[in-house]
Amino acid sequence: MPAQILVVDDMLLSRMILRAKLTAACYETRLASNGAEALRLVAESVPDLILLDCNLPDTTGLEICTRLREDPKTRNVPIILFSADSARSTRLLALEAGADEFFNKPMDDAFLMSRIRSLLRASAFEQDYQARATPGLRHGLAEAVSLFRPDGRVTLVRGRNVFAGSSDDILDAGAARIFHDSCNVTDILAGKFGQRKPDILLLAPEVLQEHGIHLISELRARHATRRIPIAVLLQEDAKSQRAMALDLGAEEVLSLPLDTEETQLRLRAMVKRKHRIDAMRHAIGVELDLASRDSLTGLFNRRYAMSRLSDIVMTPADAPSLTYALLLIDLDNFKQVNDSFGHVAGDEVLVEAAARMRDAIGPKDLLARYGGEEFLVVLPDADMTQAHAMAENIRARIEGRAYRLSNGNYSLNITASIGVTVQQSAQSDAYINRLDQIRLVVDLADHALRVAKSTGRNRVAIGQCADAVADGAPLGTEVNHDCVVRCARGGS
C-alpha cells in the first residue's frame, strides 16, 4: 500500500543509506545490487519509482533504463538515475535514455525527496486516467494519442525587470529555440496568450523574485493555466527554492546557466507527458459522449432519451404545466431489408433514415434511436396540430427518396409508421410516479404505432388517453388500454 521504491546500487553502504532515508519517509524499499537482479524484481512487480545507479557490475544503469522504457509495462515508471561521475555527457545520456531526473552523488537530500514526491504525484495522476481505462476507453486512447504531435510550444514567462545575470542566458536560450515565444506574467495570469496556447510555461528567474514562489500555486489555480506544466528557471544561487517549487506544483526546475541540450531534453519529456495526458482527457470526453449515443446513427440512445423524458413528463410544482408530444417511428418491413440485402445494407438504411429525421426536427426537439429500426422524437412544447405536422413531415421525408445501397446497385423504397401522443406534463407535487408516467406515454405512442402498422403502414396514428378526449365516447377506466386512435392516411 505505501509507495514502493526500487533502489539499484552496487555499493552496499550506499544502498543502506538510501534505504534508511526512504524508510524514514515511509516508503517501502526493495534493493538490487546489479542489473539482472533489478530486472528480475521489476518483472516480479512493477515499483512506483526506481532509483538507479549508472554504474552496475553486470551492465549500466543507462542500459537498464533504456530497456525499461521499451517495455509497455514500465514505460511510464518514474526513474531517477544517479552517478558519482559528474560529466555533462553522463547527465545527457541519462536523460536521453528516458530518465526523469539525474543526480550527482552525493545527492541533495531535500531536493531528492521533493523530486520523488513530484514524480509520484505526476505518475499517480496519469494512473488515475489509466484506471478509468474501461475496455472501450483503451481503444479510444490508442486513437486519441495519435492525434497529438510531439511538437510542443514552450512560452517563456517574463517579469518586469530582466536581471543582468540572466539576460544573456535567456538570449542564448532564445537563439537555441528552447522557447518559442515569450509573454508577460500579468498577461499569462489574465489568460492572454500569444497566437497559440502554450504547452509549457517556462518561468524566467525574475518572475519568482517579483511575485514570490507562490506564483506557481497561483498558476495552478487559474483556469487558463492550471493544466499547463510549469518549468522554473532559477538563478544559480537560488537552489533552496528548488524543492519548494516542485512541492508547489512545478514539474521541472532548471538552474542557470542553462545547458541548451539538457534543457531541450527535459522540456521535450514534459511536452510528451502533457500530450499523453491531453490525449487521455480527450479520449474520456469522447467516451462520455458516446455513452449517451447510438453508435450506428450517432443519435441519442434509448437510455439517454428515457432520462431526458423523465425531465419532461414532470415539471416543478411552481412552474406551469407544458404540453409535449412523443412520436414513435418504426421503419416498415425493415426485417426484409436485413434478410434480403444483409446487415450492412440495413445499417445504411438506418443511417440515412436517421439523417432525414435529424433534418426534420427543431433545435429543442429530442431525436433518439429507440431500438432496432425504431426511433423516438420528443417535442417538449407542442400541441396536437404541431405534433401531427411533425409526424407527417418525418413520414414524408422517409418515404421521399429511394435509399441507394453502396454495395451493389440496389435502390430501396422505405416507409415508416408513426404513433403520436400528446400529453400535459404532471406537476412534480402530484402523486404520480415519474417512471409510471413515462411508461404510460410510451405505451400510448406504441399503441398508436401498432394501429398505424395494422391499418396499412406508412401512416401516422394518434393515441390519446381517456381523459384527454373531448368527444365523450364511452371509455373504460384503465387509461393504459383505452386509447382513442385516429388514423391519418399517409401521403394524403
Place this chain on the structure above:
Amino acid sequence: MPAQILVVDDMLLSRMILRAKLTAACYETRLASNGAEALRLVAESVPDLILLDCNLPDTTGLEICTRLREDPKTRNVPIILFSADSARSTRLLALEAGADEFFNKPMDDAFLMSRIRSLLRASAFEQDYQARATPGLRHGLAEAVSLFRPDGRVTLVRGRNVFAGSSDDILDAGAARIFHDSCNVTDILAGKFGQRKPDILLLAPEVLQEHGIHLISELRARHATRRIPIAVLLQEDAKSQRAMALDLGAEEVLSLPLDTEETQLRLRAMVKRKHRIDAMRHAIGVELDLASRDSLTGLFNRRYAMSRLSDIVMTPADAPSLTYALLLIDLDNFKQVNDSFGHVAGDEVLVEAAARMRDAIGPKDLLARYGGEEFLVVLPDADMTQAHAMAENIRARIEGRAYRLSNGNYSLNITASIGVTVQQSAQSDAYINRLDQIRLVVDLADHALRVAKSTGRNRVAIGQCADAVADGAPLGTEVNHDCVVRCARGGS
C-alpha cells in the same frame, strides 16, 4: 478570461483598496456597494469568487450568502464573508450561511490571497467534472450524489510527540467528536488506515513540526491519501504557515485553541465537498462503463465488440497465429413478438435470451449485442469443433424453455439461427487491412446466418472461406462470395 472576483462592500475606500490588491494579483474585479447591486451583477454573469461584506445598507452579507446558496447557479461559487465585527457569533453565522471563509477586518493580505487561490483551485477542479457533464452524465450524477451520505469520517493524524500546549485542545476536540479516530502519521503515509478510509485528514500541530510543511505535498503525492482533503491544525503562533499550507494543497487551516462549533462547521463543509467530488468521479466511471455496453441487455455493444475484434483478427508479428471463431446469432421471427405483444414484451425476450447466452459462454469469450435481435460471440481460441459445439449449445439454450412475459399470461417459444465462421488470425506484418479483415469475417458469419435462416431457421450454419476448405470443391477467387456452407440441423 482572468478569474473574475465580485467585491461587495458599502464603504468606497474599502472597495477601492480591495480592488487595487486584486488587480495587482491580476484578477478582474467588479464592484457592488449594496446587496441589490450584488445580486444584479451575479444574475448578469456568475463570478468565479465573491468577497462579501457582512454589513450592507439594504440587507446583510449573510442574507445575500444564504440566497446565493439556494440558487443552483451559484450554489458552489466560493464566497468569502468579511466583517469589522469580530464577534464569534458573526463568524459562526457566516459559516452556517454557507460562506467558505470568514475574515475579520483588517484582513491578513497574504492569507487572503492564498485563500482565494485555494478556493479557486478547488472550484476549478469541480468545474472540470461539471464540464465533462455530457447530458447523460448529468443524469448519472443526480443518481450518484444520492448514494453518498453526509456523515464523513474525520481522522486525526498524530505525530510522535504531543505538545503540551495542544493536548488539552485535542482531548476537547475528541470529546466533542470533531474527529472519529486517530492514526499515526507514518501509518497514514503507508496507507494503513483504521477500520474505514478517512474522508478528512486532520493534521495535529506536532505533525508539521516533526515532518516539515512539505508533508502536505507528500500526502498529496501518495496514492492512498491523494484524494483525501487535508485540514491543518496550527499552534496559535504558527500563523505564518497558514498561507503556505493552503498553497501546498491543504483545504482548511484551523488555529488552536479550537472553537468546537466553528471546526465542526468547517469540517462538515469539507466532507460535503468531498462527497460531491466522489459522486462525480463515480458517475464518470459508471458512464464510461456504459459507453461500451448495450443499455437494454447489459451486454457489450457493437462498437466495443468491433474494437475487441480488431485485436483478435490480427496478432503481433512475433506471436503465433490463433484460430478464433465468430458466431452471429439472430432470434427467429422476432419482429412478430414486437408486433403482436409490443416492445416491452420484445425487450423482455431480448433480456432473457441475453442471459441464456451469457450462461453459455466462457470467461474469455466475448458476447455482444450486435444490433436489434442479433448477437455476436467471439471465441478467441477455438477450432471448428468447439465453435460448433458452442453454437449448438446457445441454440439449444435459447429454444430450451418458453419465455414468460411479465405483462399478461403469455408464454412464447423463441428460437435462434446461428452463423459460424472459424478463422486464423493474420500476422500484423502481413499486408492486410485490419478493417477489411473484420469485414470479411463478419460477412462470412452473416452469410452463414442467412443460409441458416433460409433453410428453415432454429439451426446452425457454418461459413468457411475458400482457402480454408479441405475438400477441394471448385471455388472462385473472391473470398467474400465463395463460402462453403454446411448446415447442421437444429436440435438433432
